[in-house]
Amino acid sequence: MKREIKRVVLVMTAILFTGAAALAQQSAPVEKPANAAAQDKKNGTGLVPPGVSLSPQMPGAGAPTSFLFPKASSKTLPNGLQVFVVTDSSEPAVAVRLVILSAGSIKDPVGMPGVAQMTASMLTQGTEKRSARDIAETIDFVGGSLEAGAGKDATNVTLDVVKKDLQTGFDLLSDVVLHPAFRSDELDRQRQQLLSSLTVQYSSPEYLASVVFSRAVYGSSPYGWPGEGTPETVKKLASKDLSDFHATNYAPNQAFLAFAGDITPEEAFATAEKYLGAWTKVEVATTAPLAPPASSGQHIWLIDKPDSVQTQIRAGKLGIRTGDPDFIPVVVMNRIFGGGYNSRLNTEVRINKGLTYGANSSFSPHRYTGTFVVDTFTRTEATVEATKLVVDLITKMSTGEVTPKEMDFARDYLAGVYPIQSETAEQVADRMLTVAAFNLPADYNNTYPEKIRSVTSAQVREMAQRYLSTKDMDLVLAGNIGAFREALKEEFPNAEYVEIPFDQVDVLSQDLRKPKEAEAAETPESMEKGKQILLAAAKAAGGDSLTSVATISMTDTGKLFQPGAELPLTVKWQVSYPNRSHGDVSLAGQNIVQSTDGMAAWILQGTEPHDATPWINEFERGISLFGGGWGLYREILAGKVEGRFIGEESFGGKKALGVAVKAQFGAIKLYFDSETHLLTAARYQSAGQQGPVENEQRWTDYRGVEGRQFAFTNSTTRDGAKFSESTVQDVVINPKLDDALFSKPALPAPK
Numbered sequence: 099m100k101r102e103i104k105r106v107v108l109v110m111t112a113i114l115f116t117g118a119a120a121l122a123q124q125s126a127p128v129e130k131p132a133n134a135a136a137q138d139k140k141n142g143t144g145l146v147p148p149g150v151s152l153s154p155q156m157p158g159a160g161a162p163t164s165f166l167f168p169k170a171s172s173k174t175l176p177n178g179l180q181v182f183v184v185t186d187s188s189e190p191a192v193a194v195r196l197v198i199l200s201a202g203s204i205k206d207p208v209g210m211p212g213v214a215q216m217t218a219s220m221l222t223q224g225t226e227k228r229s230a231r232d233i234a235e236t237i238d239f240v241g242g243s244l245e246a247g248a249g250k251d252a253t254n255v256t257l258d259v260v261k262k263d264l265q266t267g268f269d270l271l272s273d274v275v276l277h278p279a280f281r282s283d284e285l286d287r288q289r290q291q292l293l294s295s296l297t298v299q300y301s302s303p304e305y306l307a308s309v310v311f312s313r314a315v316y317g318s319s320p321y322g323w324p325g326e327g328t329p330e331t332v333k334k335l336a337s338k339d340l341s342d343f344h345a346t347n348y349a350p351n352q353a354f355l356a357f358a359g360d361i362t363p364e365e366a367f368a369t370a371e372k373y374l375g376a377w378t379k380v381e382v383a384t385t386a387p388l389a390p391p392a393s394s395g396q397h398i399w400l401i402d403k404p405d406s407v408q409t410q411i412r413a414g415k416l417g418i419r420t421g422d423p424d425f426i427p428v429v430v431m432n433r434i435f436g437g438g439y440n441s442r443l444n445t446e447v448r449i450n451k452g453l454t455y456g457a458n459s460s461f462s463p464h465r466y467t468g469t470f471v472v473d474t475f476t477r478t479e480a481t482v483e484a485t486k487l488v489v490d491l492i493t494k495m496s497t498g499e500v501t502p503k504e505m506d507f508a509r510d511y512l513a514g515v516y517p518i519q520s521e522t523a524e525q526v527a528d529r530m531l532t533v534a535a536f537n538l539p540a541d542y543n544n545t546y547p548e549k550i551r552s553v554t555s556a557q558v559r560e561m562a563q564r565y566l567s568t569k570d571m572d573l574v575l576a577g578n579i580g581a582f583r584e585a586l587k588e589e590f591p592n593a594e595y596v597e598i599p600f601d602q603v604d605v606l607s608q609d610l611r612k613p614k615e616a617e618a619a620e621t622p623e624s625m626e627k628g629k630q631i632l633l634a635a636a637k638a639a640g641g642d643s644l645t646s647v648a649t650i651s652m653t654d655t656g657k658l659f660q661p662g663a664e665l666p667l668t669v670k671w672q673v674s675y676p677n678r679s680h681g682d683v684s685l686a687g688q689n690i691v692q693s694t695d696g697m698a699a700w701i702l703q704g705t706e707p708h709d710a711t712p713w714i715n716e717f718e719r720g721i722s723l724f725g726g727g728w729g730l731y732r733e734i735l736a737g738k739v740e741g742r743f744i745g746e747e748s749f750g751g752k753k754a755l756g757v758a759v760k761a762q763f764g765a766i767k768l769y770f771d772s773e774t775h776l777l778t779a780a781r782y783q784s785a786g787q788q789g790p791v792e793n794e795q796r797w798t799d800y801r802g803v804e805g806r807q808f809a810f811t812n813s814t815t816r817d818g819a820k821f822s823e824s825t826v827q828d829v830v831i832n833p834k835l836d837d838a839l840f841s842k843p844a845l846p847a848p849k
Contacts, residue, residue: 165517167543170356170530171363175371177379178351182530183366184358186523192264192359193523194257194271197531199465200352200382201253201343203325209606210334211320212327214347216288217340218248221255221274223284230284233270242267246274250321251465252535253348258524261360264369272373278344280337289332296329303403303576304475307410309605310399314572315416315469317820319390324605331606349380354534359523386466390416391820392664393570394657396593399610400583401576403600409481409577413488414471415570420463420536426549427557428565432461433508434558435495435566436472440507443491447474453484461565465536470565481575481582486589489568496566498559505555513547576600597748608792608815620742628741628757631770636731638775640806644731647806649674650724651833656824658685667824672835675729679721680839692717695840707843713785718763725829726797726809727768727777730761741768749796754778776800776807784816791816803829 242259259267316322357366436443436459457474476484677696691702722729741757754769797809813823
């Protein structure tokens, strides 16, 4: 990296000095000869005549030059380690890169982000036979570098040494990879350094906006967790966590090793075999992690820091993975939109409007998924203008209309800079491993410039239309929310809003909020207040008229969100209060019936019945909450249900009063709009395939139905990921229902 930065600086310096020399030839004062006055009179003064202006112009792109990425030799060791070698004897140095694809932060234990990254950081902090000081002094003595770190998809170990010291350097590399000690004293030192860094980061709106954006887009997918962990998880880290992660995930059969520089393939293969040949295979599950939830609608997350004078803005959505066939045309499309200083985004937001010092967009691809994000900031009073401009520019770009000039510049730049970024041994090694790790075509590096130049306007149009729709996207704004909240809602009236105080953000929680230190205790006062809130809600929904509702029939349509898929859903519900229901479900073309008679529950898939009685509480909860709580209100009005006031929360920017209720179906927390008193949200646990699942259900679009208020839309998230959304199409009050709907079929005997 240091050499790459140095090379870029040298290139930029050369360009600047060339430009300066040209200007000097035009305008710099020079010592005039003795006959200068006569010559000036004869030839002119050299001054620009009145009415004539000079303007600098960017020189046109030169003719494309041929590019040949060096061909690699490869070999797979008996333990599965894949080795790649590119020989370049122009300098007596060797760059070594080890990528362990099974040890990225997406493999962190659930609820404990930071393990992969700390494990990697600790590799160079001591082995079974070397201390951290021994390792540092040895590599420094030979003028080399040895580093390790973990990204989302892999752990990377890098070694840079001169040729004569390769054996010394590789002995160190193999020792830290195979025999790390994870000593407690070194862990404590690393922990304190990281906690100091995180303390600074968590006070920064810039950092928090980016972390919240990742969680908002990725949901409960491990790609959304902060790789370095949080202050809470870092404090919990123990040496055993690191040694367990190392033993489970550091696998040669999931690793790639690259040599680039002054070394022959035979020397490299022998070195790899000597030092890493004894690395034992580890069977590691290679299944893809939980897929991020599909985005639906505009969601705006407001992180309130009243003392901020600037607002950090992030806007985007899911993008593409590294190996996606769309990757190269997407790179060209993004270079036009926001991938450079003279891009559309930066030109409009910074140069033309003066709203920021910089605005950029990027596609950040990973092995299984990725994001698209616009990253900028502005002064508080310009927040709404800047946010709207960003969204408008994305919307405009989503049409895919680009000019020939934009296409030529993007292609020439990307194709032209690629060879410059592929010159050093380190760069060559990195590019080799990118191809291997992400299963890209073998000729990927060699043909990249050519493929960039072959991208057409039609392809860019297709990519923009496919990936840049602003209909479904997440926006995160961190700043003084009170200064622009209402104006923002006027500009984005259809968005769903979540507002969290800056010091209450918890990136590990389902709703990104820190849990309340303590709910209101169960006192006579909290019970009385809970009772009054519940009665007010029942009255707002229809009061005593709800007790005359014996049956309802309704049809709703919507979607069920599964990893990588949105399944169309239609259900006709027929409910007989207090505890009988029958649902005819059409899910992605499949017909399913689910029913309960209040004593047992069952599911019919085709003609085959399945006993669902162990989950009868799920049926009863659904009956109670239909329409925004009608079944529950019947119980409240009858004096059968009580609740305890637990405090206030904000949903969609509006205050809601919380009540903890113990109903027949189990415990649930209900939240009621403080103005309308109608049910806004509920939180509860349900049974999942792998244990309890945390749910949040929301109700909106209340409409009058025969003098009662009925919620026509509702949505549910499970463990922070969108699970379902539906809209009621029709409601019938007190229809005559056939008792046969609730007749229990003959169920197979339990096995």
